[in-house]
Amino acid sequence: MRLVIAVLTLACAASAQEFDMVIANGRVMDPASGLDAVRHIGIRGGKIAAISAAISAAALRARTVLDAKGLVVAPGFIDLHSHGQTPENYRFKAMDGVTTALEMEVGVSPVSPWYAAREGKSLVNFGASSGHLPARMAVMHDSGALLPRDKAVERAATPEEQRETLALVRSGLEEGALGLGMGIAYVPLVSRAEILDLFRLAADKKTAVYVHMRNGGPVEPGVIDALQEVIADAAATGASLHVVHITSMGLRETPLCLEMIEGARRRGLDVTTEAYPYTAGMTDIGSAIFSEGWQARQGGITFGDLQWAATGERLTAASFARYRRQGGMVAIHSIPEDIVKLAIGNPLVMIASDGILENGKGHPRAAGCFTRVLGRYVREQRVLTLMEALRKMTLAPADRLGIHSKGRIAVGADADLAVFDAARVIDRATFEDPAQYAAGMVYVLVNGVPVVRNGSLVEGVAPGRGLRR
Ligand SMILES: [Zn+2]
Known part of the structure; x- marks a missing residue:
């Protein structure tokens, strides 16, 4: 089965945007809460700002909407x-x-x-x-x-x-x-x-x-x-x-x-x-x-x-x-x-x-x-x-680290997300040729910024932050 991932970039509404980005229609899996259902995730300021079952008008006004239909959305x-x-x-x-x-x-x-x-x-x-x-x-x-x-x-x-x-x-x-x-x-x-x-x-x-x-x-x-x-x-x-x-x-x-x-x-x-x-x-x-x-x-x-x-x-x-x-x-x-x-x-x-x-x-x-x-x-x-x-x-x-803003999909958590095709995700690196990118990650977000988009690395971004105790 081929998935067609539509990336919709919508024109800014005149009013202030509620979200910088929305990941729509994904199968959201969160081990902390046990949630495993189709949800829409709104992201603002590098954090998860909303998780909803129905897509709102505000969500559709987000600067970027990534369609995750058919994909798993997990904490990074x-x-x-x-x-x-x-x-x-x-x-x-x-x-x-x-x-x-x-x-x-x-x-x-x-x-x-x-x-x-x-x-x-x-x-x-x-x-x-x-x-x-x-x-x-x-x-x-x-x-x-x-x-x-x-x-x-x-x-x-x-x-x-x-x-x-x-x-x-x-x-x-x-x-x-x-x-x-x-x-x-x-x-x-x-x-x-x-x-x-x-x-x-x-x-x-x-x-x-x-x-x-x-x-x-x-x-x-x-x-x-x-x-x-x-x-x-x-x-x-x-x-x-x-x-x-x-x-x-x-x-x-x-x-x-x-x-x-x-x-x-x-x-x-x-x-x-x-x-x-x-x-x-x-x-x-x-x-x-x-x-x-x-x-x-x-x-x-x-x-x-x-x-x-x-x-x-x-x-x-x-x-x-x-x-x-x-x-x-x-x-x-x-x-x-x-x-x-x-x-x-x-x-x-x-x-x-x-x-x-x-x-x-x-x-x-x-x-x-x-x-x-x-x-x-x-x-x-x-x-x-x-x-x-x-x-x-x-x-x-x-x-283990005692860091509760990561490792979960919850309102207020850091927007670190791995969005992947569970039917296709696999490693490709071998002992003979270890420098081979894995397959199946469609979007990967670090602090709300895509570092992988449509299955490819995004150039020129550096959203990673140092984690300190
Ligand atoms: Zn060791």
Whole structure:
């Protein structure tokens, strides 16, 4: 079936306009209220100003009326785990329905200049945590880019370096960072006591810790030990805890990890988690993830399960050694498909991409994470309902962040909207060619401004704003 989307631009009425824009006739799906019905949405000043069952005369006088007949109108997707924070990445996010892309795992340091560099220039909303890794890399003069690769990895920090790192993380939180980011596995010599200190800081500041845990996989010390550490720290300090990419850490132990998180929640702890809908992760081959014993830690994989992002080639012992000295992104094909399906279907698990593209190279999750859930796991495999998938992409991350003006369709909420064809929405990015825009997003609005219109990116707009705590 071909949908003909009419875009009507109506002449301004003489009287003041009630709405800047109206999205008419769409199937409005709002996980917060449970609304799933045809509605007309009026937008004014970047906010949702009206949601009505009948289209009013005032609505028809709006400067722009977008016809969403046959399309789903959902809150824009919130990606808690988006390392790609460049104009290139934001374009792929927008085409995937993402209106807010946040770097919560690694985080940034210092925080204020990072926000200043993006304010007024960004296609989508952006934000970051105050990052332990970048603070530690600065204090210890590590030469890594996104992730540490030498000085911060090779030795433990001195007490003085620990104090300096903690002070940087604290200033970042005071500058408005959205949480405290941690990647314990990338600095494996960091002590349990130092991690506990960071949890205490997050609790003092009443914010959440977003953590890539100390270990993954089935071999002890593995994912169970690692999850026990962070749940215990959350319990001991009162800090909220968000465990990133549970499938790539849990592998075959993922069901047990989810049981532990569910148990902690039943006992009153604020613990949440996320996953991306792919059977491979990706990280820097120069990082501590690939120190001695990585094959067992990744669930018993080998060199051929690694794929060099720059060329798409599978590795051998020789190319592994060469690229490890050089550094760069590598895909790790380690996550069983049934584990991906189980996590995507589990109500505890939010959708988050963990994506980054650089000059078109990277993991396909940077371009297709959200549309892949909607196309592959909702429509094709019926692993979860459309409303439940939307909840994991909108309301659940907004609640995790404590931001109530986003992630919902309500009067007064920010007009961040994803308008898509549920019959056609799908990812197109692959490991061999990750820089392919997703299909099926017809309109995407950020603060009331279309960034995708009639299925194509809009040039020359920068409505994204920095989200601060
Ligand atoms: Zn990670």
